[in-house]
Amino acid sequence: MxxxxxxxxxxxxxxxxxxxxxxxxxxxxxxxxxxxxxxxxxxxxxxxxxxxxxxxxxxxxxxxxxxxxxxxxxxxVEAPKVRRKQTTSYDETQSAELLQALYSEPIKYRVLTTLALYTGLRRGELLGLEWKVIDMENAQIAVVKQSQYTPETGVVDRKTKTEGSQRLISIPTSIVTLLKEYKAAQNEERLKVGSLWQPSDKLFTTWNGKPMHPDTVSSWFNDFLTRYNEKTIQQGKASLPHIRFHDLRHTSASLLIAQGVPLKNVSSRLGHSSIAITADIYASALQSADKEAAQKLEDILNIKNEQA
Structure with a gap:
């Protein structure tokens, strides 16, 4: 590499x-x-x-x-500095609207996008998933590989970025149900394709079982948002901000932080090598959560003071 x-x-x-x-x-x-x-x-x-x-x-x-x-x-030698970019993400309302809009899309992309939002997995990690790492019974996903593309090798699977990136992620029962529905749909497609299907245990493939190109996901998501926003604007409604597919990972983390989930847990789900990295990337979300906590504390103490 x-x-x-x-x-x-x-x-x-x-x-x-x-x-x-x-x-x-x-x-x-x-x-x-x-x-x-x-x-x-x-x-x-x-x-x-x-x-x-x-x-x-x-x-x-x-x-x-x-x-x-x-x-x-x-x-x-001083380690090269990483210039931090401001992360972009959806809020709760926008995320709920996105999930609802996905029902009109092919189930493969609905599952892919929903998983990105619920797990915070990177695009390559999602494309590296195989059914054998999905534990339906215990509602967990083992993240051990990621898909990458280079002109020399094409699409290949590699180990995740670091040892810390290899992790177990819990998923809610609604996602388990969605995955079961998707697996059944994929099996039906496999039977239709017949001998043209390339042996694969991957969750996300092309029509004949070959690995998906990572850019296909980003292109689809960009087109999906464009189509959806054109429709909502025609209906006189507000459009969804045009974010990147990778920003679903930021959305997942930001929503967890806003709900008061400990930073250690958020960092673990994201596969960061340290909490410091998570704190650095999501400094803005942490600041917003801290302001909300301060306001809640004021509300609590004001109520107690009025009752005294």
Whole structure:
């Protein structure tokens, strides 16, 4: 996964010759447009560049343990900063409207979108789901893989981003019921396709069982919101904000925070490696929840004071 970018820039150097300056130059190289390996335009995200730093630092730390080098040059380089973007999400009313609107869509996309909202899973994690990791009896989903696309490999499954990303997520009974309905529908489609069906245990596939391209999900969601909003505007109603599919993950987290769910639980559901990451990303949601808590406390104390 990392070698196509690391080897051309650093592979000609001996470990003993590697200096902090080489790493700093490499991180600058990663900021160039057109550097992405998934065929998309633009540069790598700040978080991806920081991840390259973490990987290189870990590798060099191992080299020190094996006495191949005497010091870790990555330890003397400041980790690339991640510029935080403001998250976009739906509120409770908008989320309920979205779920209602999905009933007119194919069940595959209804399940995909509903799961994204209820679980906070990343797009790749959703596409990596297989029926064997869905525990209907205990209402849990085991997140162990994610689907990724690169021009070289096509759509492939890989382990989740970190060990912390591998997790068990509880789902409500309504989602279990929806999944059972979807599995029955998928089995019917499989019988219709017959011998053209590609053997697969995946929840979400193309018409013949092949893995879905991740961008197909985003394109469908964009088209769905466009169609829905055109209809609601014609009816004189307010439209839903045009968010990205990934923003359903932010919506899931923000709704949980607004309901007072402990940040540790929210972080665990999202698969973050630390609570600090969750707190950083959802600082605005946490601030709003804190203001609401302050108002509730004032209301409680005012009532007590009036009764005194």
């Amino acid at each position: 990392f070698t196509p970018l690391i080897l051309p820039q650093l592979g000609n150097l001996k470990l003993s010759d590697l200096r902090p300056g080489h790493l700093m130059k490499f991180y600058k190289y990663l900021e160039q447009d057109g550097i992405r390996q998934d065929g998309k335009p633009g540069k790598l995200s700040d978080r991806s560049i920081r991840y390259y730093h973490a990987v290189l630092s870990s590798m060099l730390e191992d080299a020190m343990k094996w006495q191949l080098i005497t010091s870790n040059p990555a330890a003397r």
